[in-house]
Amino acid sequence: MSxxxxKQKIWQMIKGIKVGMLVTxxxxxxxxxxxxxxQDEYDGTLWFFTRRSAEKVVEAASDHDVCLSFxxxxxxxxxxxxxxxxxTDDRELIEKYWNPFIAAWFPGGKDDPDVALLEIKVQMGEHWKAKESKAFQLYEFAKANVKKDATPDLGENEKFGG
Structure with a gap:
């Protein structure tokens, strides 16, 4: 929980990435x-279209714990x-989130009985954000190797929830 x-900070990090790897x-x-x-905003829940018959749905029904990485x-x-x-097959949400990109994956349209949404209620996470350019990061690695007791300072890292 956060x-x-x-939540706004996380959304600012992932909204431009758009594609996350879902692990079941x-x-x-x-x-x-x-x-x-x-979706166009984040309140602690992420939404993805899926086929009701997809293997990921069976896997998530067997064990609801999942991980997403961006x-x-x-x-x-x-x-x-x-x-x-x-x-979920909440028709209001399907209507709300339906768009031409999604339609390309579902030729039967939004009324196809196999169309559903996968809802992920986020409970915990971690993010990393580099504070500088690749050149600065290489400098930090080199500095850490020269100073045997130092570790590279590559930027922000934060855990939440759990």
């Missing part, structure tokens, strides 16, 4: 696949979010 300010358990083996954010290497932003997944 404050409204922290497939017979006790972690399995990741890309999922595209569909990364933007150019900006030095990395976010890991863990929470509970649930399937």
């Amino acid at each position: 404050s409204p300010e922290h 358990l497939d017979d006790d083996i972690p399995r990741a696949r890309p999922m595209h954010l569909v 990364s933007d290497q150019e900006k030095g932003v990395y976010v890991s979010l863990s929470g509970k997944a649930n399937l």
Whole structure:
């Protein structure tokens, strides 16, 4: 759980990335696949369209604990979010989040009975944000190697929830 300010901070980090890797358990083996954010704001819940018949839905129903990771290497932003997944076919939400990008993945349209939303209620997470350029980061690595007791200062890292 996090404050409204922290939720806004997380949203600012992930909203431009758009695609996160969703990790579920497939017979006790972690399995990741890309999922595209569909919302325009974040209040602690993330939404993704899915087919009701998808393996990830079966896996999330078996074990609701999931993890999502987002990364933007150019900006030095990395976010890991863990929470509970649930399937919903709430027609109001489907209508709200439906868009041409999503329609391309669902040729049967939003009224297809296999169309659903995967709701992820985030419970905890961690993020990293590099504070400087790649050149500065290389300098920090070199400095840490020269000063045997130093570690590189690459920027912000924060855990929340849990």
